[in-house]
Amino acid sequence: MxxxxxxxxxxxxxxxxxxxxxxxxxxxxxxxxxxxxxxxxxxxxxRIITPWGEKIKSGNLSVDYSIEQALTDIERLGLNTVNVPVQIDIPSLTANAAVINEESQKKAIELIKKLRLRGINIILEPYPYIRNGELYETQLDPSNKNEWFTNWQEGVLSPLIHDIAKPYKVYALCIGSNFDKFEQESNYWTNMVDFVRAVYPGRITYKTNWWYTAEWDTQKNGLHNTYTAKLNNPVLEKVDFISVAAYFELTNQDINTVENLVSALYSTQIFNRHQNVYAELKSLSMKWDKPVFFGELGFPKRNKGTIHPWDPEPSNLVNEQEQANGFQAYKEVFEKESWILGFSVFAIGKDDEFKNYYPSDQSIRVINSWYR
The missing domain is CATH 1.20.5 (Single alpha-helices involved in coiled-coils or other helix-helix interfaces)
Structure with missing residues (x-):
């Protein structure tokens, strides 16, 4: 019982x-x-829908960003997207090894979780951090390209896709950034896109570095050769949009009006090059029928900030208005172009005495008004 x-x-x-x-x-x-x-x-x-289509309004995070500052900057700038870097440790300019920094990856995941709850899109970027950040990726030139591409694919992109891009449904993956020395290794890069496309459903981009041409340069292998090589790079046919780090040298003057900078985007003044930045970017888009995205758009808060925008300290004279004028000029020239996908402000997420690219109050007002 x-x-x-x-x-x-x-x-x-x-x-x-x-x-x-x-x-x-x-x-x-x-x-x-x-x-x-x-x-x-x-x-x-x-989403930012304009009469010229949907646009990306993004910010590039400094590698040493804080999550709190990043979230604050997103609100202040009115962003709908954030370029989130994951630090990739590379020991030297000729190294073939590339290793994901675990702490950087953990921080990226923590931030991305918060961004998703706010409806913010993510562009995930493996950020080359060469010899503890002392050297630039534009000078990276691996001694064995086959070994480097294998390591980049299997040791960097594959785990980032598996651990971050797919589970958190990131908007886009940037497969490489500003690798000037071996950007023309087209077979390797197109194979890389094919690999990523097979395992990742989101958008794919590659970020190419700025360039310059000059109307007086008529040599066969002169300044136009760099632009021609970019224009004809078959990897651009494979990606969803073309990212450009837009540090174009514009003027000869330490201080510029917005009107002068607008004019310089159609005909640069430095060294009398008369480079038509607008026309060359449009040709890049038309060639491959792909939108152009300013994957990095920034100016140091200094005099001469629009002479050499790639230089974080072109002068020791602080000039916050010069930075704002640079953003305003790009806004006036490119905001209404349907072939421009948008822009990403370089750089946000950390503001201290060493962050010369962090947007000034004047710049924030300009950026906030873009695509309103």
Missing amino acids: LSKLWLHLKRYKFKYITLAVLVSAIIFAKEVLIDIVYIEKQYEKN
Whole structure:
């Protein structure tokens, strides 16, 4: 009798436990569905639709960004996207090895979780950090290209896709940035895009560095050769949009009006090059029928900031208005172009005495008004 009673109790207990588990599962599923709907609504709210199409309004995070500052900057600048870097440690300019920095990856994931809840899109970028950040990726020239590309694909892109890009549904993956010395290794790069396309459903881009041409240069292998090589690089046919780090040298003057900078974008003044930056970017877009995205757009808060925008300290004279004028000039020239996908402000997420590119109050007002 006691044994039968015990079996009945166990049976009822099991039913109650099963019912409790079922109720918990329903509640959990409902909460997940609510989260998904909330995120989708946030994404919809943060899309920027203009008469010229949907636009990206982004900011590049400094590698040493703080999450709190990043979230504050997103609000202040009115961004709908953030370029999130993951530090990739490279020991030298000729090294073939590239290793994901674990702490940087953890911080990126923590931030991306917060960004998704706010409906902010993410561009994920493996950020080359050469010899502890002392050297620039534009000078990287691996001694064995085959080994480097294998390491970059298997040791960098593959785990970033598996651990971040796919599970957190990032908007786009930048497969490489400003690798001037071996950007023309077209077979390697096109194979890289094919590999990424097979395992990652989001958008793919490659960020090419700025260039210069001169109307007086008529040599066969002169200044135009760099631009021609970029224009004809078959990897651009493979990507979804073309990213450009837009540090074009514009003027000869320490201080410039917006009007002068606008004019310089159609005909640069430095060294009388008369480079038509606008026309060359448009040709790049038309050649491959792909939109151009300013993957980095920034000016140091200094006199001469638009002479050499790539130099964080072209002068020791602080000039916040010169930086703002640079942003305003790009806004006036490119905001209404349908072939321009948008821009990413370089750089946000950390503001201290060494961050010469962090936008000034004047620049923030200009950036905030872009695509309003």
